[in-house]
Amino acid sequence: MEAATRLYYRYFPEKLLGEVLSKRWSDNFVPAFAVLLVIGFFLARDPGFFSLASLTETSRQLAEFSIVVVAMGIVLLAGGLDLSVGSVFALANITALICMNLLGWPVWATAAATLAVGALCGAVNGFLIGYLRIRAFLTTLVTLIIIRSIVDIILLRYAVAISAVFPDSDFWFFLGEGNLLGLPVSFLVAIAVIVIWHVVLTRARFGWHLTAVGGGRRSAYNAGLNVKRTVFLTYVWSGALAAGAGLFFAARLGSAGSDTGVGLEIAALTAAVLGGNSLGGGRGSVAKSVLGAIVVLILTDSMVRIGISGGISSAILGGVLLLVVAIDVRWLKNRHKILNKVYVSPSYFKLPDMPETDAGSGSPYALNDRLRSVSLIGQGEIEGPEDVIFDRADNLYCPNRHGDIVRFFGPDYKKWEIFAHIGGHPLGMAFDRDDNLNVCVGGMGLYRITPDRKVEKLTDETNRSFLSVIDDSRLKLADDLDIAPDGRIFFSEATIRYDMHDWAYDALESRGNGRLICYDPRDGATRTVLRNLQFPNGVCMAGDGESFLFAETWGCRINRYWFEGQKKGRCETVVPNLPGYPDNINRASDGNFWVALVGMRSPALDLALRKPGLRKRMATRIAKDEWLFPNINTGCVLKFTPQGKVLESMWDLGGVNHPMVTSMREHKGYLYLGGLYNDRIGRLALDGADPDWTSQDFYWGGKNGSR
């Protein structure tokens, strides 16, 4: 039974569900499914619909309609609504016909005039809504009526005249009925429009501004965007695009009918919302609009074909609009809830039995009170010193949760200052040969602070893996680092699935979500060197110049990875089955290594790791604060040999002085302790340690000397 569980969680990609749902494009599944459904249904009812002639005709209609829907989508994305697209469409139709038939203008002038008329209508809308802040619904409803009236007045005077004349232009007919590469011209133009707008909305500044304004007007304003102008422009574009569609309509039919474009706004709105563009703004894409347009067009066309009368088909369309608006509201409201429920995706993990930790058991992990006698630095003044490090002048540096690097002045460490501000949550730190402070910043990446306090970004992305659904090129949680003698920086990224403040929830998954990354300052390249690690954490050079040690926190083990030499590329476990969760690793003065255990294993959680289904249900059914959790209230410090033998442990029973230990640094006979959730740094005198030893001098050589 347990073997089956293990195999299932090993090979079945359950986590993909949550990852896919966290993508914005997952909204498209429902409309895409609707497309297939509608096509399938009408294919079964009426195979003739899909004949070549019919498809060509349909694709011309689709071209015009989808341009209008794209226009509607743009306005919706910025949080607006344009009901006047139908009237603008009609006005464009009549404008084009007047220019061609009555005025005898060439096609290019006709097109320019038509688009200009559309843009002007849009500009009126945009001015009223964007600059005068009148409600979009009311404004466009009024312009719908006014423009429609104008169309009717023009029709009254010129309809007969237009019908009487036949424009003498091959290009005009080519525009309306010609084919290019076997496809209708208007269809190709529509595809071009779609592609261009897709690029604009997803890649260009204007598109991002649109999304920002639609997503949160106030935030966009506070971010410095010109909200009024952006809103104004969406209506201008909407008018121009609707006019473009009207132009093709004029070229195709050449009719000055009074019902041109009637009800188009409802059809376009239905299509846009059906496709997944949110009525509330901020969520939408061109792809969504096109999908919606296909569904609505096939629906209306097919209803005509199978003989549903106009009134009923309008009612059906209205019903569809109501339905999709309801779905839109519910989906928007519940999407993050569903995501919350399915994102946590535990896997099977069985740890060996926990080693003995009882006091007096003779085990190297036996409980003791050696950390109780620590003296405290900066108690209550600092928040979240994950790591501690010293410069050559014995000043102490630690990060805090506000994104600063704090410097305590030696030798008594009473006074402190903000050395530099980076942002994010700085975690592991290391000095390089030139006394630059290199810092892993949770949420940001790898940064460097020069001795004169200049903050420089080294890297914040790595190569994206081929089949990863979530974007794993960004560094989410760079954790700890060390620097090879040749200057290459090896650092760990603990997890690619959780952000800084949710790091411990990764324990519930106990899957290899983390990786080791190498930044090479010589060419500025960043490369992932090892994947699928269980929360890789502390990194420390082994001292041979070709390998380093790193901790896998949830895996409760310490590994060694060779990046150079004969064993290059190999990874071996050095210390398996720790009684707790290892964090940072650092050098000790006697040639051994220190490792901090950030928390301890508890039997109930160890057992739960063998029950992925249990953890999954726990994550969906009970509140986050109630989840079973790794015990990170108790920690300890271990010393181990390069061969992996654990020599001793130092504990603070009850966690009075030091509830959590995430790192420790030996410096001139003392051990300094940091903790991610602590408000203090601990300082412990080490018996028999070299009082002059510093990690900096040991690794990089003396002040002026080289190695």
Add this chain to the structure above:
Amino acid sequence: MGLVEFVADTASRLVGGRGRSSITVPVMDGPLKPNDILENAPVELEYAGVDNLLVTDEDLFFSSGNRVLRKEPKYEPEIYAQFEGEIMSLAAGPDGSLAIGLDKGGVVVRARDGSQRCHINAETANCPTAIAFIDADTLVVCNGSRKTGAQDWQRDLLELGRSGTVLRVDIATDRTRELAGDLAYPSGICLTPDGAIVLSEAWRHRLLRLPADGGKPEPVLADLPAYPGRIRPAGDGGYWLAAFAVRSQLQEFVLSEDGYRKLMMAEVEPDYWIAPALSSGHSFKEPLQAGGVIRLGIHKPWAPTRSYGLVILLDGDFAPVASAHSRAGGRHHGVTAVEDIDGNLLVAARGAGRLLKLETRSLKAISDIAGGENAL
């Protein structure tokens, strides 16, 4: 369960816990609004395992392990009696008799002179969690569980124990009669002025009223956020309810997870189970919940916790009016016994091994503020 119900139940389990599969724990609010009264209460006596308070004319009796101790004011406690098994419950009769419930040892009744009046064997009452005298010759006894004893109450909870009984004992004839069965760990008992029996059913988080000669139990107070234990009369017509632990969502969740529950009982030491406890925080091997993580040196008092200190004041109709708490990270956890004397409340916080003295005026003042119409 009918087929329709079964299908509906299975469906609601699968879609993420609805209906009976939903995991909800009532919040502590209104009269149960958390405070630090119990945590700050003065310590009267430190004695490991203090439990089962009993007040006679001038002396205070309590139990610890297999001993009954007597404490006179201003003196150290002295051993009054000693038994073979652990003492689970104590009660004093109107004639000065003493009834002692023993873990896997039945109930012994002793007259004032020390002679044994009656002994109910362990088969009938292997887990006598609470005893009350109806009159000098009649007892009612809560037997928590047929299967497990005093040390194993957590196991009984995790095994979804429903084997508790209430027994009526005629001391003169040694005859017992079962007044109610299939109870989920009855753990406290008390008589009302109209002669009915009120008992607390811990695993179902409620108080039940039972006619003195048996019959169908009716809930008088349900949906408690805690596991209710002993009930004692308060001075002015109300009652004190000692709750020995609080419920948590994780706990209820684990109770619904059969596979994990059984594996945990089989493979993990009882001290480290996901189970309520009388005291906690002794070992890092105890399960921790996310809210219990210490941040910047502070253990949040709202954190989910394995142990808790809670005493609830009920009015004459068993509606809560006030409460005293020792919250997460506190010491005065695991209250197993309370006794009202002269306007003060003696509280045995067994989890802390402490006897506390609470001024009941302070609690009643809270009840006046919290709910005027419910106040005594």
